[in-house]
Amino acid sequence: MPSSGTAPRRAGVEALLAGLHSAPVRVVAWERLEPWAVARVTLRGEAVPRTVVVKWVRDGPGETRTGSWRLRTEVGALRFLSDDLGLALAPRVVAADLAAGFVVLEDLAPRAALDGLLRRDGAAGHAGRLAAFARARGELSASTAGHAGAYLRRRAALGPVDPAADCVAGFARLRDGAPVQAAALGVPLAGRAFTECGEALAELTDPGPFLVLSNGDAEANNVLVRESGPPDPRVIDFESAGYTHALLDAVCLHVPGPGWITVGDPVAAGLADQHRRALARGVPAAEDDRRYGRGLAAACLFWATARLQRFTALDARVRGDHGRAQLVETLEAAARTAAHHRAFPHLAGWARRTAALLRRRWPDADLDFTDPDAFPPYTARIH
Numbered sequence: 145m146p147s148s149g150t151a152p153r154r155a156g157v158e159a160l161l162a163g164l165h166s167a168p169v170r171v172v173a174w175e176r177l178e179p180w181a182v183a184r185v186t187l188r189g190e191a192v193p194r195t196v197v198v199k200w201v202r203d204g205p206g207e208t209r210t211g212s213w214r215l216r217t218e219v220g221a222l223r224f225l226s227d228d229l230g231l232a233l234a235p236r237v238v239a240a241d242l243a244a245g246f247v248v249l250e251d252l253a254p255r256a257a258l259d260g261l262l263r264r265d266g267a268a269g270h271a272g273r274l275a276a277f278a279r280a281r282g283e284l285s286a287s288t289a290g291h292a293g294a295y296l297r298r299r300a301a302l303g304p305v306d307p308a309a310d311c312v313a314g315f316a317r318l319r320d321g322a323p324v325q326a327a328a329l330g331v332p333l334a335g336r337a338f339t340e341c342g343e344a345l346a347e348l349t350d351p352g353p354f355l356v357l358s359n360g361d362a363e364a365n366n367v368l369v370r371e372s373g374p375p376d377p378r379v380i381d382f383e384s385a386g387y388t389h390a391l392l393d394a395v396c397l398h399v400p401g402p403g404w405i406t407v408g409d410p411v412a413a414g415l416a417d418q419h420r421r422a423l424a425r426g427v428p429a430a431e432d433d434r435r436y437g438r439g440l441a442a443a444c445l446f447w448a449t450a451r452l453q454r455f456t457a458l459d460a461r462v463r464g465d466h467g468r469a470q471l472v473e474t475l476e477a478a479a480r481t482a483a484h485h486r487a488f489p490h491l492a493g494w495a496r497r498t499a500a501l502l503r504r505r506w507p508d509a510d511l512d513f514t515d516p517d518a519f520p521p522y523t524a525r526i527h
Contacts, residue, residue, distance in 0.1 A: 149409070151244070152200050152244065152246040153242075154171040154174060154200060155526070156173060156241065156244060156246070156376065157171055157185065157198055157246070158170060158171055159515045160192050160239050160241050160248065161189070161192055161238070161248065162189070163241055164239055165189065165190065165191050165192055166236075167189055167190045167191065169188070169189035169192050170187065170188045171185055171186070171187060171188060172186050172187065172188050173186035174186075175426070177197075180199075181199060181200050181201070182197060182198070182199045183195055183197070183198045184198075184251060184253070185197070185198050185248075186255060189335065192249065193250070194237065194273075195251040195253065196238055196248050196249065196250065196251050197235070197248070197249040197250070197251050197252075198220070198244065198247070198248055198249075199215070199244055199247050199249060200245055200246040200303070201214070201215050201245035201246070202217075205231065208217055212242070212245060212303075212444055213303070213304065213305055213381070213433065214383035214384070215240075215242060215245060215246075215247055216242055216301075216302040216303050217299065217304075217305065217382065217383055217384065217385050217386075218247065218302050218381075218382040218383045218385065219237055219240045219247055219291070219302060220238060220240065220295070220298050220302050220385075221234075221295070221299070221300075221357065221359070221382040221385035222235060222236065222237045222249070222382055223298060224291075224294065224298050224299075224357070225239050225287075225288075225357075226490065227378075228291070228294050229287055229288065229291065230293075230299065230341075230377075231284075231287055231377060231378055232308055233248045233280060233283060233284050233287070233377075233527075234284075234359075234378055234379050234380065234382065235250040235252055235378060235380060236248075236249070236250040237249060238250060242302065244268055244296040252380070254370065254371070254445075255368035255369055255370050255376070255377075255378060256368060256370075257365050257366075257367070257368055258270070258273055258274070258277055258364040258365070258367045258368070258369050258377075259362070259363065259364035259365040259403055260365075261273065261371065262274075262364060262371070262522045263403075263525070264399045266520060266522070267520060267522040268341060268420075269338070271413070272375060272412070272428070273369045273375045273377075274368060275414065275415060275418045275493050276373075276374075276376075276377045276417040277364060277367050277373035277415075278397055278410075278416075278418040279377075279419065279422045280367060280377040280378075280379060281362055281367075281379075281393045281394065281396075281397075281419055281422075282394075282415045282419040282420065282422025282423035282424075282425075283377055283419070283422045283423070283425075283469070284357065284358075284359075284393070284429055285354075285356040285357075285358070285390040285422075285423050285426065285427065286356075286422060286423050286424070286425055286426025287427045288355065288356045288357035288426075289355065289385075289390070289426045289427045290355075290357045290426075291357075292355055292357075292387045292426070295385070295387065297339070301494045305386075306444070309350055314461050315345050315348055315349050315446070319324060320363035321453065322341060322452070322472075323338065325453060325455065326452075326494070326498070329452075329455065329498065330501065331497050331498045331501055333494055333509050336490035336492070337490040337493065337494040339488075339490075340490050340491040341445075341491055342476065343442075343488070344441070344442035344445055344446060344488055344491060345448070347387045347389070347439055347442040347480075348388075348392065348439075348442050348446055351389035351439070352391065352429070353427055353428070353429040354390040354391060354427055354429065354430075354439055355387055355388070355390075355493045356387065356388070356389075356390040356391070356393075356426075356427070357383050357385060357386070357387055358385065358386065358387075358388050358390075358392060358393050359379055359380075359382045360381075360382070360383070360384030360385050360386060361381055361384060362380050362393040362394075362395070362396050363396050363401045363403065363464055364396070364401075364403070364522075365403065366379060366380050366381045367379055367380070368380060369431065381454055389439060389441075389442075389443060390423060390427060390430075390439075391436070391439040391440045391443040392443045392446075392447075394416075394420075394423075394440055394443065395440075395444050395447045396424070397410040397415045397416060397419060397442050397445055398410050398416070398444050398477060398478075398481045398527075399444050399448060399474055399475065399477045399481065400442070400470055400473055400474055400476050402525070403524065403525055404522055404523060404524060404525055405466055405469050405470050405473060405513070405519060405523045405524070405525050406473050406477070406487055406513045406519045406521070406522075406523050407477070407521060407522055408516070408520070408521025408522065409514075409521075411484065412520065414514075419438040420436065433485075436485075437484075437485025437486065437487050438485065438487045438488075440481060440485060440487075441478075441481055441482035441485050441487035441488050441492070442488065444477070444478040444503060445478045445479075445480045445482055445488060445492065445495060447474070447478065448474050448477075448478035448495055449481075449495075451471060451474050452498065454467065454471060454472070455471070455502075458471060459505070459506075459507050461467040463506075463508045464508045465508075466525040466526050466527070467525065467527075468502070468506045468508060468509040469480070469509045469511060469525075470512070470525050471502065471509075471515070472499050472502050472503060472506070472509045472510075472511075473500055473513040475495045475496070475502070476495070476496065476513065477497040477513075478492070478495055479492040479493070479495040479496045479499070
C-alpha cells in the first residue's frame with residue numbers, strides 16, 4: 145500500500161471495492177492525473193461505477209501536501225456533506241482505507257476544472273460558468289451554516305487534525321508578523337491602520353452566523369464544471385477543510401488568487417451578487433449591508449496582507465515577473481473592495497500606500513490593472 149509517495153496497489157483498490165459489493169472487482173485501467181497524487185481508474189465488476197477517482201497520501205523527500213491528516217479531513221468533510229447534509233455539491237466518497245492511506249471518490253467527469261477553461265478561452269466565454277462558481281461557493285456556505293458540531297464530531301472520529309492547520313492560529317501569526325513586514329518595507333502598519341488590522345482579524349476569528357464549512361482553497365481550480373449544457377458545478381479538494389468565516393470563500397471573486405494577475409470587477413459582472421444571494425439563503429446576516437461589507441472587506445484585506453509576506457521572494461526575481469504585478473493588484477483590489485463597502489478605511493489606505501511603494505520599486509508592475517483591454521478579467525499569471 146502507499147508509502148514514500150507511491151500510489152496504492154491496484155489489488156488494494158480491488159479488494160476494498162469487492163468487500164463493499166461482495167463481488168469481484170477488477171481494475172482494467174489506471175490513469176495518473178499528474179502532478180497530483182490522484183488517478184482515474186476504470187473498473188470491471190457487478191454494481192460498481194465504471195470509473196472512479198483514487199486519491200492517496202504522498203510522503204517522502206521533496207513531496208508537498210503530505211500528512212495523513214489531510215486525507216482524514218477530506219473523507220470527513222465529504223461524508224459530512226453527502227451523508228449528514230444530503231448535498232451533491234462535492235464528490236461522494238465511494239470507499240476509503242485510511243490506514244492504507246487512500247480514498248476512492250466519485251468520478252465527476254466529464255466536468256473540467258474552471259481555471260483551465262478560463263486560461264484556455266478567457267473569461268468572456270465562460271460568464272455562465274463563473275456565475276455558477278460564485279453560486280456554488282455561496283451554496284456550500286449556506287448549506288453548512290449551523291452544522292459545525294456535526295462536522296467536528298465526524299472529523300474527530302477519524303483522528304487528530306494537524307495543529308498547524310488551525311485557521312485561528314494562522315490569523316494570530318499574521319497579526320504578529322504583518323507589522324514587522326510592513327516596517328521593513330517602509331510602510332509602517334501603525335496608528336488607526338494597526339487598530340483596524342486587529343479589528344479585521346477579530347471579525348474573521350469570531351464569525352458568528354457566518355461560521356461555515358470551507359474546503360480551505362476557494363479558487364477556480366477547485367471547482368469542476370460541464371463544458372456544455374448547464375455548468376452543474378462541484379467543489380473539490382477538501383484536504384484543508386474546516387469551519388471558518390464564510391466570506392473568506394468570497395475573496396477569490398474580488399482579489400486575484402495565486403493563478404491570476406486580476407479577476408476583474410465582480411460587482412459589474414454580477415458575481416458578487418450571485419454569491420451573496422446564494423449565501424443569504426442559509427446565512428440571513430448576509431443581507432445586512434454593514435455586516436456583509438465589513439466581513440468581506442476584512443477577508444480581502446487579510447488575504448492581501450498575507451500575500452505581502454511574499455515580498456522578499458518577489459523582490460529577488462527578474463524584471464517583468466508576473467508575481468510582482470499580482471501583488472500590486474492584490475493590495476489595490478482589496479483596498480477597492482473595502483472602499484466599496486465603506487469598511488476599514490485606514491487599513492485600506494495602508495494597502496494603497498503599500499501598493500504605491502511597490503509600483504515605485506518595481507516599474508515593471510506600475511500598470512493599469514483596471515484597463516479591461518490590457519487586463520481582461522481572469523488574466524492568467526505566468527509562473
